[in-house]
Amino acid sequence: MKTPENQLIQKILGKSSRSNDLKSGLRVGIGDDAALFAPRSGYETILTCDWFLEEIHFLRDRHPADSVGWKCLARAASDIAAMGGTPRCFLLSLAIPNELTGRWLTDFLIGLRRASRRLQCPIAGGDTTRQNRVLINVTVIGDVRRGQALLRSSAKPGDIIYISGRLGEADLGLSALRSARARIRPCLRKHLYPEPRIALGQWLADHRLATAAMDLSDGLSTDLPRLCASSKVGATIDESKLASATVGHDSVPNRNKRLALALNGGDDYELLFTVAPNKTQKIPLAYRALKLTAIGEITRGTGIKLSHPDGKTSPLKAAGWDPFRDP
Amino acid sequence: MKTPENQLIQKILGKSSRSNDLKSGLRVGIGDDAALFAPRSGYETILTCDWFLEEIHFLRDRHPADSVGWKCLARAASDIAAMGGTPRCFLLSLAIPNELTGRWLTDFLIGLRRASRRLQCPIAGGDTTRQNRVLINVTVIGDVRRGQALLRSSAKPGDIIYISGRLGEADLGLSALRSARARIRPCLRKHLYPEPRIALGQWLADHRLATAAMDLSDGLSTDLPRLCASSKVGATIDESKLASATVGHDSVPNRNKRLALALNGGDDYELLFTVAPNKTQKIPLAYRALKLTAIGEITRGTGIKLSHPDGKTSPLKAAGWDPFRDP
Numbered sequence: 001m002k003t004p005e006n007q008l009i010q011k012i013l014g015k016s017s018r019s020n021d022l023k024s025g026l027r028v029g030i031g032d033d034a035a036l037f038a039p040r041s042g043y044e045t046i047l048t049c050d051w052f053l054e055e056i057h058f059l060r061d062r063h064p065a066d067s068v069g070w071k072c073l074a075r076a077a078s079d080i081a082a083m084g085g086t087p088r089c090f091l092l093s094l095a096i097p098n099e100l101t102g103r104w105l106t107d108f109l110i111g112l113r114r115a116s117r118r119l120q121c122p123i124a125g126g127d128t129t130r131q132n133r134v135l136i137n138v139t140v141i142g143d144v145r146r147g148q149a150l151l152r153s154s155a156k157p158g159d160i161i162y163i164s165g166r167l168g169e170a171d172l173g174l175s176a177l178r179s180a181r182a183r184i185r186p187c188l189r190k191h192l193y194p195e196p197r198i199a200l201g202q203w204l205a206d207h208r209l210a211t212a213a214m215d216l217s218d219g220l221s222t223d224l225p226r227l228c229a230s231s232k233v234g235a236t237i238d239e240s241k242l243a244s245a246t247v248g249h250d251s252v253p254n255r256n257k258r259l260a261l262a263l264n265g266g267d268d269y270e271l272l273f274t275v276a277p278n279k280t281q282k283i284p285l286a287y288r289a290l291k292l293t294a295i296g297e298i299t300r301g302t303g304i305k306l307s308h309p310d311g312k313t314s315p316l317k318a319a320g321w322d323p324f325r326d327p
Numbered sequence: 328m329k330t331p332e333n334q335l336i337q338k339i340l341g342k343s344s345r346s347n348d349l350k351s352g353l354r355v356g357i358g359d360d361a362a363l364f365a366p367r368s369g370y371e372t373i374l375t376c377d378w379f380l381e382e383i384h385f386l387r388d389r390h391p392a393d394s395v396g397w398k399c400l401a402r403a404a405s406d407i408a409a410m411g412g413t414p415r416c417f418l419l420s421l422a423i424p425n426e427l428t429g430r431w432l433t434d435f436l437i438g439l440r441r442a443s444r445r446l447q448c449p450i451a452g453g454d455t456t457r458q459n460r461v462l463i464n465v466t467v468i469g470d471v472r473r474g475q476a477l478l479r480s481s482a483k484p485g486d487i488i489y490i491s492g493r494l495g496e497a498d499l500g501l502s503a504l505r506s507a508r509a510r511i512r513p514c515l516r517k518h519l520y521p522e523p524r525i526a527l528g529q530w531l532a533d534h535r536l537a538t539a540a541m542d543l544s545d546g547l548s549t550d551l552p553r554l555c556a557s558s559k560v561g562a563t564i565d566e567s568k569l570a571s572a573t574v575g576h577d578s579v580p581n582r583n584k585r586l587a588l589a590l591n592g593g594d595d596y597e598l599l600f601t602v603a604p605n606k607t608q609k610i611p612l613a614y615r616a617l618k619l620t621a622i623g624e625i626t627r628g629t630g631i632k633l634s635h636p637d638g639k640t641s642p643l644k645a646a647g648w649d650p651f652r653d654p
Contacts, residue, residue, distance in 0.1 A: 005649045006553075027371060031557060032479050033409035033541050034375035034469070039366035044354065048361035049376075049418045049466055051456050056422075082360035091376045093464045095383075127464075129378050137420045137454075137464040139376055142361070152359045214360050226333075230358060322332045 008101060008128050012092065012109065021122050024088050035124035037089060037141060044149060046142035048079035054134040062177050065104045067192035069111025072136045075217065077119050078196035078269040080142035082215035084150040084205025087119045087142045087198065092126035095135040111193075119198065148205045150213035150273065155231035159211050159274035159298040162283060164197055164290050167220060168246045168261025170268045187247065194269040200287050204273060209282055213273035219320020221263045223272060225304050234303040237296035237316060245293035263306075266321040274298055335428060335455050339419065339436065348449050351415050362451035364416060364468060371476060373469035375406035381461040389504050392431045394519035396438025399463045402544065404446050405523035405596040407469035409542035411477040411532025414446045414469045414525065419453035422462040438520075446525065475532045477540035477600065482558035486538050486601035486625040489610060491524055491617050494547060495573045495588025497595045514574065521596040527614050531600060536609055540600035546647025548590045550599060552631050561630040564623035564643060572620035590633075593648040601625055 013030050021029055028036040039045055052072040054060050063071075077087045092112070096105065116122060121140065173191025197215070204210040214227050220237075228235050239259065246262035275283055283292055296307075304316040340357050348356055355363040366372055379399040381387050390398075404414045419439070423432065443449060448467065500518025524542070531537040541554050547564075555562050566586065573589035602610055610619055623634075631643040 028476070028478060033406040034373045034412075036410070036471075036476050037372040037374055038473070039370075039372055041368070043366075045364040045366055045372060045468075046361045047364055047416075047418060047451055047466070047468060049420050049452070049454055049464070051420055051422060051454050051462075051464075053422065053456065053458065053462075056456055056458065079360040083363070085361075089374075091374060091466060093376050093378055095378060095380065124374055125376070127376055127378050129380065129383055131380065131383065135378075135380075135462060137376070137378075139374070139418060139466040141372075141374060144363075146365070149355070149363050151355060 005128060011105065012094070012126070012128070014109065014113070024120065024122050026089050026122060026124050029122070029124050030126070035089070035091070037124065040143055042146055043143040044146050046080050046083050046085045046144055046149070047139070048076055049137060049139040050076040050079070052136040052138065060134060063192065065107035066111030068134070069108040070115045070193050072138050073112055073115040073119065073121070074194050074196050075269060076138040076140045077121060077198065078194070078215045078217065080140055081196045081198045081201035082150065082213055082271060083142070083144055084148060084201045084213065085142040085144035086202065087121035087140050089122050089124035089141050091124055091139040093137040094126065095129045095131035097132050098130060100134065119196070144205060148208070150201065150205050150210050152212055152214050152227045152230040155212035155227060155233055155274040155298045156276065157233055157298050157300045158277055160277060160280050160294050161235060161237070161296040161298060162273050162275060162292055162294050163216070163220070163245055163270055164200055164292055165268065165270040166245055166247060166291065167216065167268050167270060168258065168265035170194060171261055171265030172247050172251060174267070187251065191267060194267065196269055197271045197290065200271055200290060203287060207282070209275060209279055210273040211276055213271055216268050216270045216272050217266060218322065219264045219266045220272070221316055222318045222320030222322065225318055227272060228302065228304060234299040234301040235296055236299055236305045236307050236313065239306055239308050241293060241295045245291065245295065264319045332455060338432065339421070339453070339455070341436065341440070351447065351449050353416050353449060353451050356449070356451050357453070362416070362418070364451065367470055369473055370470040371473050373407050373410050373412045373471055373476070374466070375403055376464060376466040377403040377406070379463040379465065387461060390519065392434035393438030395461070396435040397442045397520050399465050400439055400442040400446065400448070401521050401523050402596060403465040403467045404448060404525065405521070405542045405544065407467055408523045408525045408528035409477065409540055409598060410469070410471055411475060411528045411540065412469035412471035413529065414448035414467050416449050416451035416468050418451055418466040420464040421453065422456045422458035424459050425457060427461065446523070471532060475535070477528065477532050477537050479539055479541050479554045479557040482539035482554060482560050482601040482625045483603065484560055484625050484627045485604055487604060487607050487621050488562060488564070488623040488625060489600050489602060489619055489621050490543070490547070490572055490597055491527055491619055492595065492597040493572055493574060493618065494543065494595050494597060495585065495592035497521060498588055498592030499574050499578060501594070514578065518594060521594065523596055524598045524617065527598055527617060530614060534609070536602060536606055537600040538603055540598055543595050543597045543599050544593060545649065546591045546593045547599065548643055549645045549647025549649065552645055554599060555629065555631060561626040561628040562623055563626055563632045563634050563640065566633055566635050568620060568622045572618065572622065590643070591646040
């Protein structure tokens with residue numbers, strides 16, 4: 001039936017790969033009232049959803065449409081990585097202006113399908129409607145072996161705090177997008193096409209190496225207190241160690257600016273995880289070429305502190321991204 | 328940690344009922360990167376999501392905030408009813424203006440929690456952000472015994488087509504909201520607080536009575552062709568029978584207007600289902616006080632027809648709600 005909405009759904013569906021769908025446990029996908037998904041025996045289901053809104057999370061005149069497609073799925077899948085799980089399928093809710101249903105939508109779907117293939121996470125359904133701005137909401141369904149999920153609430157005093165990758169790169173990439181300064185161009189890719197750390201999360205969960213984990217979406221200074229509040233603990237971050245896991249001197253010569261990027265830059269989708277002291281020898285310097293850095297320690301109490309090279313400490317102020325705080 | 332976003336999340340969470348959560352299979356709810364849900368053995372998972380947007384799906388100055396809260400969950404759960412399933416938990420994605428985080432949000436949550444309790448479907452997680460208009464997306468996770476889901480794709484020629492309830496009531500309720508005409512007031516409730524037909528869907532699935540089913544959200548003339556396209560069949564609707572399952576003569580004296588409401592009125596969330604001829608004697612006139620009406624028959628081919636009292640037929644034109652069709 002060729003109603004305008006049905007045609008849009010057909011375009012989103014494209015040439016679906018039925019065999020991939022079945023591998024993912026998807027019995028019924030787009031086209032019915034809802035999707036049917038066969039859970040794996042011995043696994044728990046992971047559920048997460050994420051807004052991705054024009055003017056809030058991306059700019060239509062700055063972000064290529066294929067990056068919008070990639071990133072809306074990648075950032076939602078990052079929550080599955082943070083639980084140590086495997087993405088299985090996703091639902092796409094898309095509201096777009098009529099004039100974007102041509103080329104923009106085609107490019108958006110190219111990026112979305114690329115992320116979907118990379119993550120082996122096929123589309124299971126969704127909802128479409130019309131709006132004067134692009135509104136996206138993505139729900140990702142994942143799974144993890146029963147009892148193995150990495151939670152935020154189980155960090156213990158004495159645990160060592162790790163991060164993956166280099167923090168602040170995505171924030172610097174956003175600056176590159178806005179300013180076109182050549183020396184920060186390499187970070188653009190991390191801003192436009194972030195890679196959720198699925199393999200790292202699974203490895204930590206499978207080997208029961210992490211006591212707690214979350215993904216860094218709003219910035220370390222905002223996200224670490226969330227993990228600590230959830231675990232009812234405090235933390236001390238070692239400024240020198242953190243400085244070694246941020247953008248390079250060649251990109252940002254000023255040390256304080258590099259540190260601010262590491263503390264407050266959002267959109268990195270790296271993992272923050274804690275490891276019991278007797279297991280830290282099992283954490284390599286890099287996992288599959290992804291740098292892992294110990295940056296501090298979980299403490300008793302509720303204070304979150306930054307320890308400076310001179311031995312002094314100062315409270316860590318949450319200055320990452322918060323949509324409800326006025327800039 | 329008292330960031331503005333965290334405070335908002337705390338308000339949404341409220342006094343959660345942990346025992347209800349556990350009954351629903353929810354192991355970890357709001358507060359972690361994602362929710363953890365233990366699927367029931369022998370069941371398949373049902374996944375569905377729905378937009379509910381200010382100015383498209385509701386008007387902030389006309390729809391009470393508690394109706395917005397009720398309806399955003401009820402209409403998403405209606406897709407679970409259409410599959411013959413049980414709602415288990417939901418994710419709420421909410422974007423609201425700062426000035427609505429007080430009274431409006433409180434009332435919204437009253438309606439949402441009332442629907443959540445009625446449907447025994449606790450909140451499992453979500454995402455919040457700021458926007459100048461209210462944007463809502465709800466994902467409902469349900470389940471159904473393996474192999475029992477009611478699909479759209481399995482109607483067969485000769486099957487009898489049924490609908491539950493009275494079509495067009497919600498559309499008439501919307502007119503009441505706009506005009507304040509007293510005689511159509513009774514339909515207002517159906518527009519503001521629709522009841523997803525969960526029990527009916529489960530009964531049809533448990534007793535394997537329906538060959539196919541879907542819920543009526545956009546209007547019979549738009550939704551029936553979707554079921555037929557999915558099943559690769561046609562249908563003939565008997566105008567006289569349909570006329571007996573729409574709003575009453577006392578609400579709308581004009582017969583043609585009543586018929587147009589039944590064919591094209593949206594938002595009813597009644598079930599449309601098909602029954603093999605040898606099982607129709609098992610379909611009562613009403614299921615738990617909910618009227619069930621045979622309105623036509625599935626046919627070979629792809630035509631969707633309306634048969635008139637004079638014996639003539641005419642093609643049924645899709646004239647229900649389509650967000651991408653210009654009014």
